[in-house]
Amino acid sequence: MKGFLLLFLLSVSWPVLAKDIINYSWYGAHRTSIKYDKYYTDVLTLALEKSKAKYGEYELNKINAGMSQNHMITLASKNRLVNLVWTMTSRDREDKLIPVRFPLLKGLGGCRISLIRKGEQHRFDELTSITELAKFNAGQGTMWPDTVILNNNNFQVSTAREHASLYQMLAKGRFDYFPRAIHEAFNEIQQFPELAIEQRFVIYYDSPFFFFVSKAYPRIAERIQHGLTLAHHDGSFDEFFASHEITKGAIEKANLHNREVIVLENPLLSKETQRALIDLKFNATCIGNAQN
Known part of the structure; x- marks a missing residue:
């Protein structure tokens, strides 16, 4: 009986004592020196702390792995080295991993203003239609969902495999x-003084950034979803977004009221994600502030 009681107590207490181990890919060294990753690790920590009462302790580990978005996704989908990534969603990515359908940037990720070469604003001011803008070459990553979205909306796109090389390609007129x-x-x-921000247009398409979890760890996905939902309902996520060094004041600085908004269709969104965006109503962050 004593042995049976001990086994019973251990089985009851295990979920309380278990620690969720989250291994995420850190690949900032392969990009610019601006560490957007810190925003995502900070919001991840917020979600994990919010979920402590229900799920208990956790361990968060930075793993130097992943040479690109696609490589990082492949590692997580095969449960090699990492079990969590953050990136723009697509049906393909949602098939490979468990999406935590909570837009980490409140729709800001799909609200696009452009980097151009200094002294070339006049080229964009002289355009008479969106069709003319679409004939200009936009720079994007070879495997980015954005490339598919722009091409699907008849925009010309030039691509590069390495994120960091795109800035130099723009500066050199590629x-x-x-x-x-x-x-x-x-x-x-x-970071790139030879470049400037284009002042006339804002391009918008629904493209939420989600946390994605290896299918081997559904509990971690559920935990993060729970934590983010709590943070959304108690207002702490809004406070986080408004005060974080990466996102603070971005909308105001963009002068959206004086920009022409170009709304594009995103053919890569799953029906489940479309419903989540409607429920959370985050995407008005961008297009609600721009002129039509």
Whole structure:
């Protein structure tokens, strides 16, 4: 009986004592020196702390792995080295991993203003239609969902495998503009003085950034979803977004009221993600502030 009682107590207490181990890929060294990754690790920590009462302790480990977005996704999908990534969603990515359907940037990731070469704003001011802009070459990553979205909307796109090389390609005239999420553009312009922010247009398409978890760890996905939902309902996520060094003041600096908004269709969204965006109503962050 004593042995049976001990086994019973251990079985009851195990879920309480278990520690969720989250291994995420850190690949900032392969990109610019601006560490957007810190935003995601900070919001991940917020979610894990919020979920402590229900799920208990956790361990968060930075793993130097993943040479690109696609490589990082492959590692997580095969449960090699890492079990969590953050990236823009697509049906393909949602098939390979468990998506935590909570837009980590409140829709800001799909609100794009562009980097251009200094002294070339006049080229964009002289355009008479969106069709003319679409004939300019936009720079994007070879395997990015953005490339598919832009091509699907009849925009010309030049690509590169390495994220970091796109800035030099733009500076050297290999393409005309580099659409970036608002918070990215204002951080990057400080690093590349030969570039400027285009002042006339904002390109918008639904493209939420999610946490994705290896299918071997459904509990971790459930935990993060629970934590983010709590943070959303108690207002702490909004406070986090408004005060974080990466996102603070980005919308105001973009001067959206004086920009022409170009809304594009995203053919890569799953029906489940479309419903989640409607429920959370985060995407009005961008297009609600721009002129039509």
